[in-house]
Amino acid sequence: MRLKHDLLILFILSLIPLMTEARNGNTDAASLFAKANQLYIEQEYAGAIDAYEKILSDNKMSFEVYFNLGNAYYKTGDMTRAILNYERAKKIKPSDPDINHNLKIAYLGTIDKIEPLPKVFYEEWWEKFVYEGSVDRRAVYTLVLVWLAMIIGAAYLYSSKPAIRKLTFFSGILILIIGLFTWYLTSLQKGHLTNHQGAIVFAESAYVKSSPDDKSSNLFLLHSGTRVEVLDELQGWKKIRIANGNEGWIESDSVEII
Numbered sequence: 001m002r003l004k005h006d007l008l009i010l011f012i013l014s015l016i017p018l019m020t021e022a023r024n025g026n027t028d029a030a031s032l033f034a035k036a037n038q039l040y041i042e043q044e045y046a047g048a049i050d051a052y053e054k055i056l057s058d059n060k061m062s063f064e065v066y067f068n069l070g071n072a073y074y075k076t077g078d079m080t081r082a083i084l085n086y087e088r089a090k091k092i093k094p095s096d097p098d099i100n101h102n103l104k105i106a107y108l109g110t111i112d113k114i115e116p117l118p119k120v121f122y123e124e125w126w127e128k129f130v131y132e133g134s135v136d137r138r139a140v141y142t143l144v145l146v147w148l149a150m151i152i153g154a155a156y157l158y159s160s161k162p163a164i165r166k167l168t169f170f171s172g173i174l175i176l177i178i179g180l181f182t183w184y185l186t187s188l189q190k191g192h193l194t195n196h197q198g199a200i201v202f203a204e205s206a207y208v209k210s211s212p213d214d215k216s217s218n219l220f221l222l223h224s225g226t227r228v229e230v231l232d233e234l235q236g237w238k239k240i241r242i243a244n245g246n247e248g249w250i251e252s253d254s255v256e257i258i
Contacts, residue, residue, distance in 0.1 A: 029060040040072055048072045063092040067099055074102070079109040080224045084200045087227065087258045091198075095132040110225035116243035130188050138186040145179030198258035199240070201226040201250075208248035212237030219248040228255060 036051030052069040070085035086103045093099060152172035159165050207218040212234045222228070222242070231247065232239035238255060241247045 029055050029058065033065065037068065040068065040075075043075075045072045045075045049076070063089050063096070063099075066092070067102075070102065070106075074106060079106055080200060080202055082106050083110070083225050083227070084202075084256055084258065087198060087200065091258065093134075095128070107225070111223040112226040114226070114243045117245050130185055135186060135189050138182055138189065142179055142183045142186055145175055145182060149173075149176035149179055197230050199228050199230050199238070199255040200258060201228060201254060202256045203251075203254035206250055206254040208240065208246075208250050209237075210248060212239075212249045216249070220246060222250070227258075230255070230257070 032051050032055055036048045036055070039045075039048035039051060049069065049072045052065055052072060055065050056069070066085045066089035070082045070089060073079075073082035073085060083103065083106045086099055086106060089099050090096070090103065149172050152168045152175065156165055156168035156172060159168065201222045201224055203222075203224060205221060205223050208220050208222060209216040210219055226242070228240040228242055228250075230238050231241055233252065234249075236252050237249045238252050239247065239249050240255070
C-alpha cells in the first residue's frame, strides 16, 4: 500500500516540471503577442510580423495570431501572405465577420478574378451549419449530452415505475441520438480544420500544366494570391482545382498550403 502511495507522489512530482514548462510557454507567448500588438499599433509592421511569426513557429497557433499577422502583412502591401494568414484564421473561425470582410478586401488586390461554381442552396446551408461555431463548444455539448443520456439510462434501470421507465427510455434514446449527431458534426468540423487541401499561389505567376511535366501543355495561368484546392501530389507537382472547376498540375514550390 505504501509503495502505491509513493508511486503516486512520484507521478505527481514528475508532472510539476511539465506543468511549469507549459505555463511558462503560455506566458511567453502571451507576452510576445502583446509586444507584437504594440508594434502593430506603433506601425512597426515588420517587427510585429517577426513577433507573430515567432509565436507560430513555437506552435502557439490561434485565430488571433493568424488574423493579426494577416493584418500586418496587409499593411505592408504583401497581399499573398495576408490572404494566406486570413485563410488560416478562417479555418479556425469560418463565420467570423471580420475575417470574411478582410479576406474579401484582400482578394480585391489579386489579379485572378475567378467566378466560383454555383452551389445548390442546401449545400450552402449544410456547409454553414457544419462549419460555423466552435469545435470546443460542440465537443463540450457532446460530452454533456452523452453523460445526460447515461444518467437517464441509470434512472431507467433502477426505476420500478412503468411510467418513469417509459419516459426515461425514450428520452434517453433521444438525447443519445442528439449527442451522437453533435459528435458527428464535431468530427466533420475538426476534419475541416485539419485538412490541408487548400493552398495559396505564392509564385508571381505560374502556368498550370496538363500533366506533371514541364514539357506538357499550358492550360491556364495563375498569379500570386489565388486560392486553389490540392487534389493530388507527384514528384514536385501538385494537382489543383480552382474555384471555377478547372484542374491541372502546378509546381509544388509555387503554392503554400493553408
